[in-house]
Structure formats: structure tokens, C-alpha cells
Amino acid sequence: MVWRCVTRVEKGKEACTNSSTFDEEWIREVLREKVCDGGVYDENTVRNTINKIKIFNDHLEIYCREKKELNINLP
Numbered sequence: 001m002v003w004r005c006v007t008r009v010e011k012g013k014e015a016c017t018n019s020s021t022f023d024e025e026w027i028r029e030v031l032r033e034k035v036c037d038g039g040v041y042d043e044n045t046v047r048n049t050i051n052k053i054k055i056f057n058d059h060l061e062i063y064c065r066e067k068k069e070l071n072i073n074l075p
Helices: 006-011 024-034 043-049
Strands: 050-055 059-064 069-073
Touching (some): 024 059, 024 069, 043 050
Antiparallel strands (some): 050 059, 059 069
16 A cells, blocks of 8 residues: 555646655554554554644654654655
8 A cells, every 4th residue: 555645646746746655564664663652553543643644755744633743754
């Protein structure tokens, strides 16, 4: 499974020309380390902790419900 830019999927490549596609395993590993405190990846923990994820050319921004923001450099 891969993650894609929702703007590109819904509005086309003209609306989002720089979208990247990411392997879900890499994103799960990041979420396991940063959101699940290095433990086992847990979908409910992720769903209850994260408000949104923004993906940029060189990093991710993970916005948590408790107003904490995590910045992760892309591989």
C-alpha cells in the first residue's frame, strides 16, 4: 500500500505537481517510533493521537491532537 497526495488524487496533477508517493511500511515505522513511543505500531493509538500529516519535498509534519508537532526528514 502507498500514501498519495489527496489533492492530487481528488483534483488531478495540475493541482499538485510535486506530490510524492510513500511506502506505507516506512510511514508506519515513523509513526511507531514517534507516536507509539517506539513500541508496537497501533492503529488506534495513531488515530487517537494524530490530527493530520503534511508531506513536503524534504520532510513530514505530523500534527498531534495535543498541539504537538513532529518534523521528520524524508529518506
